[in-house]
Amino acid sequence: MNTLEFRRIPEAHLDRALDLTYLAFEESADAERRRRHRETLLGAERVGAYDGDDLVGMLAARPLLLSVPGGELPCAGVTFVSVSPDHRGRGVLRGLIDELWSRCQAAGQPLAALWAADAGLYGRFGFGAATHVYGVEIDSDRPLALRIEPADLPVRFVEPEDAPAVLAPLHAAHRGRRAGRVARDSAWWRTRTLPEIEDDAPHLSPPRVVTLGTPPVGYAVYRTGDGRDVPGTPDGIVAVSELEADTPEAAAALWCHLVSIDRTERVRAWGRPLDDPLLHFAADRDQVRVTREIPALWLRVLDVPTALKSRSWAVPCDLVLEITDSRPAERLRLTAGPDGATVARTDEAPDLVFDVRELAACYLGGTGLRDLARAGLVTEHTPGAVARLDAALRTEYPAHTVDEF
Numbered sequence: 538m539n540t541l542e543f544r545r546i547p548e549a550h551l552d553r554a555l556d557l558t559y560l561a562f563e564e565s566a567d568a569e570r571r572r573r574h575r576e577t578l579l580g581a582e583r584v585g586a587y588d589g590d591d592l593v594g595m596l597a598a599r600p601l602l603l604s605v606p607g608g609e610l611p612c613a614g615v616t617f618v619s620v621s622p623d624h625r626g627r628g629v630l631r632g633l634i635d636e637l638w639s640r641c642q643a644a645g646q647p648l649a650a651l652w653a654a655d656a657g658l659y660g661r662f663g664f665g666a667a668t669h670v671y672g673v674e675i676d677s678d679r680p681l682a683l684r685i686e687p688a689d690l691p692v693r694f695v696e697p698e699d700a701p702a703v704l705a706p707l708h709a710a711h712r713g714r715r716a717g718r719v720a721r722d723s724a725w726w727r728t729r730t731l732p733e734i735e736d737d738a739p740h741l742s743p744p745r746v747v748t749l750g751t752p753p754v755g756y757a758v759y760r761t762g763d764g765r766d767v768p769g770t771p772d773g774i775v776a777v778s779e780l781e782a783d784t785p786e787a788a789a790a791l792w793c794h795l796v797s798i799d800r801t802e803r804v805r806a807w808g809r810p811l812d813d814p815l816l817h818f819a820a821d822r823d824q825v826r827v828t829r830e831i832p833a834l835w836l837r838v839l840d841v842p843t844a845l846k847s848r849s850w851a852v853p854c855d856l857v858l859e860i861t862d863s864r865p866a867e868r869l870r871l872t873a874g875p876d877g878a879t880v881a882r883t884d885e886a887p888d889l890v891f892d893v894r895e896l897a898a899c900y901l902g903g904t905g906l907r908d909l910a911r912a913g914l915v916t917e918h919t920p921g922a923v924a925r926l927d928a929a930l931r932t933e934y935p936a937h938t939v940d941e942f
């Protein structure tokens with residue numbers, strides 16, 4: 538057997554890379570979908586596993602800017618992770634990830650992130666579930682019952698090709714409030730947020746975009762169609778991919794519009810934040826239901842000192858942390874507060890010991906450190922250390938991610 542070699546996938550091998558991905562995921566792609574996938578790979582760092590001349594594994598990493606508490610950091614958006622079925626269990630994925638980590642270090646990317654098809658697998662590589670989302674369903678065979686008065690502002694339709702310029706300022710403002718969100722350029726809006734055809738639901742309409750007020754104080758992106766992908770839902774649905782609003786009243790007005798769309802009986806939104814005000818101002822929780830809660834963005838902290846120094850901290854803390862990892866553990870003194878943080882390596886006894894996977898879960902503010910400690914995943918050597926770090930990590934808004942990549 539030839540020795541595996543991990544190296545960059547050249548542009549000349551992109552068709553081979555796509556064929557490998559479709560084989561690994563048992564999928565097929567028409568010409569248009571293949572063209573979009575090729576465009577994505579052209580703009581990404583591509584790492585291949587070669588067995589002789591054969592491409593037997595690959596992954597890609599899109600260069601992202603991810604919002605973190607108080608700012609943003611470069612992040613490798615890992616995608617197209619594929620291993621040929623006849624090479625599984627032979628260290629291909631481990632080699633690909635190790636090679637990617639080296640490239641991330643060289644590129645100055647302290648974070649990596651992905652959407653996990655196999656959570657148990659990626660946990661072994663230090664990824665933690667950093668954000669969670671709700672799926673919500675609304676019965677729209679009657680007006681939306683509310684406990685607040687919706688904003689009395691006009692709803693206007695925006696053509697999808699004009700939407701990025703209109704929506705980008707609102708999106709950027711909301712992104713600044715929450716960690717876990719990706720900075721969007723025009724290509725991202727076009728190919729990821731507003732594609733003509735939704736890969737996972739090709740039977741739905743092209744995207745519809747509405748704004749509320751002038752200037753806009755909120756917007757919604759949705760598609761309409763039948764519910765053939767949901768057993769027992771044969772009639773019309775409104776599938777909401779994104780809704781942002783500056784106030785609860787503005788959000789209420791947008792939800793009322795979505796519920797009022799003709800020839801539909803259900804509104805479904807798959808990626809709502811855990812603090813969605815809809816769940817509180819809805820007067821009838823039999824009409825508005827949470828259908829599921831799932832992990833969204835899985836985060837990997839690659840450069841722990843840089844990550845700790847680059848986020849904001851709610852209250853002061855001074856603790857020695859031992860962060861275990863598949864690489865050598867780091868013992869760090871974190872001195873942090875609202876004015877910033879310093880991080881220094883130390884040989885002092887640790888106050889807290891936990892894995893880099895737990896650091897990833899709580900870093901963006903999506904999971905409480907206390908919850909991880911109660912699950913037995915954090916070892917407290919100094920009484921009160923969990924409570925102090927948990928308080929320092931808190932954010933005003935929970936982390937939220939809706940952009941898949």
